[in-house]
Amino acid sequence: MVNGRLRIGGCDVHDLAGSHGTPLFVYDEAHLRARCAEARAAFGDDSVVYATKAFLCTAMARLAHEEGLLLDVATGGELFVALTAGVPADRCVMHGNNKSLTELREAITVGVRHIVVDSFDELDRIESLVAGGLAAPRVQLRITPGVYVHTHEYVSTGQNDSKFGFNLANGDAQRAIDRARASRAMQLVGIHCHIGSNVFETANFTKAAEVMVKFSNTCKLPELTLGGGLGVAYLNDEHAPSITEWANALRAATTGLAAGTKVFVEPGRSIVASAAITLYEVGTVKEIPNVRTYVSVDGGMSDNPRPVLYGSGYEAFVPSRCEGDRTRAVRLVGKHCESGDVLISEGVLPADVRVGDVIATPVTGAYGHSMGSNYNKVPRPAVVFVGNGAARVVVRRETYDDLVRNDVTDSV
Numbered sequence: 001m002v003n004g005r006l007r008i009g010g011c012d013v014h015d016l017a018g019s020h021g022t023p024l025f026v027y028d029e030a031h032l033r034a035r036c037a038e039a040r041a042a043f044g045d046d047s048v049v050y051a052t053k054a055f056l057c058t059a060m061a062r063l064a065h066e067e068g069l070l071l072d073v074a075t076g077g078e079l080f081v082a083l084t085a086g087v088p089a090d091r092c093v094m095h096g097n098n099k100s101l102t103e104l105r106e107a108i109t110v111g112v113r114h115i116v117v118d119s120f121d122e123l124d125r126i127e128s129l130v131a132g133g134l135a136a137p138r139v140q141l142r143i144t145p146g147v148y149v150h151t152h153e154y155v156s157t158g159q160n161d162s163k164f165g166f167n168l169a170n171g172d173a174q175r176a177i178d179r180a181r182a183s184r185a186m187q188l189v190g191i192h193c194h195i196g197s198n199v200f201e202t203a204n205f206t207k208a209a210e211v212m213v214k215f216s217n218t219c220k221l222p223e224l225t226l227g228g229g230l231g232v233a234y235l236n237d238e239h240a241p242s243i244t245e246w247a248n249a250l251r252a253a254t255t256g257l258a259a260g261t262k263v264f265v266e267p268g269r270s271i272v273a274s275a276a277i278t279l280y281e282v283g284t285v286k287e288i289p290n291v292r293t294y295v296s297v298d299g300g301m302s303d304n305p306r307p308v309l310y311g312s313g314y315e316a317f318v319p320s321r322c323e324g325d326r327t328r329a330v331r332l333v334g335k336h337c338e339s340g341d342v343l344i345s346e347g348v349l350p351a352d353v354r355v356g357d358v359i360a361t362p363v364t365g366a367y368g369h370s371m372g373s374n375y376n377k378v379p380r381p382a383v384v385f386v387g388n389g390a391a392r393v394v395v396r397r398e399t400y401d402d403l404v405r406n407d408v409t410d411s412v
């Protein structure tokens with residue numbers, strides 16, 4: 001901070017809004033690299049698979065690869081971006097609960113490190129592809145361990161009532177293991193679980209890991225993936241375990257694992273969330289006496305749908321007046337045609353917040369840009385990486401032309 005003005009990566013944040021426009025995602029490249037390095041140091045080489053769904057573009061794929069992480073891709077599109085970025089296929093792991101025949105064909109043809117198989121239908125599809133001449137891929141099987149975690153139900157995935165994976169409790173997991181082991185269309189190398197996202201209590205991970213260790217030992221397979229899911233603090237009064245603390249908890253929970261079993265983890269949010277802030281410009285301040293003040297910005301649910309989807313909370317501040325008060329209770333809203341287009345339901349901003357102010361929402365590096373949309377034909381924001389006093393655009397701002405690029409007009 002210099003004279004009350006926030007700097008990130010040596011760049012004045014307010015000035016970034018001036019030179020690159022708003023809304024703008026600003027990622028601190030050193031912070032991204034530090035989280036990758038922390039994960040790698042905590043879990044060991046070739047053990048950390050970055051879950052690209054949290055935030056993916058060519059630059060991010062390259063950065064994670066340069067930092068020695070593998071990449072979890074959950075669709076053909078994510079695989080395409082990783083490969084286009086120059087990430088070797090054998091550094092990619094293919095995920096997804098409903099991979100199409102085409103996606104599986106692509107993954108096998110390019111030679112991903114392994115495929116995490118999610119269903120009996122997927123086993124059928126792999127068998128049909130291999131019968132058609134493709135090489136038998138290495139596979140892990142996604143197991144649903146029957147562990148309930150304290151997070152939003154939309155991102156809780158380890159309970160028995162889940163669309164993901166083979167349930168341990170009803171015997172599907174064992175049936176899938178038996179089938180995959182007997183199949184000549186795949187090399188079964190391990191099992192996998194992912195219990196949910198934005199999980200704050202390491203006890204949840206411990207519980208799932210213990211279930212998985214027991215099952216892994218009975219299956220006698222060389223690899224075990226324990227998923228991602230580590231939460232991050234979005235609000236001033238929240239506290240989340242660090243990646244290192246998460247690793248310590250998993251290490252303690254896996255001491256009984258058969259010697260030589262290779263453990264993988266798949267963090268997404270904890271790598272990228274706190275590396276970024278989003279900048280907006282205030283367009284209207286509407287005060288309704290005895291009701292509330294609405295502060296509208298030039299983005300909203302199209303660049304951060306998490307508040308609408310999960311009721312997620314965020315903080316906001318004015319980066320050019322960081323040391324000022326934050327005493328005015330406001331609802332920070334976007335520009336979309338929905339009353340539900342809320343970024344912060346009960347926020348606080350400086351008392352003198354006004355039209356033209358640049359507002360920043362921190363901890364917006366995960367599941368914002370990647371879950372964004374063009375709702376109301378709002379062009380997607382630019383993304384910049386900052387470091388050493390310079391900003392480089394890694395995703396350019398969409399233009400109006402982009403909005404009609406795929407429209408077919410000669411048939412109208």
Ligand SMILES: Cc1ncc(COP(=O)(O)O)c(C=O)c1O
Nearest residue numbers: 051194197228229266267268269
């Ligand atoms: C299979 C799998 N692995 C890893 C992740 C990453 O989770 P997080 O971003 O919470 O670390 C997800 C997210 O949904 C996932 O589905």
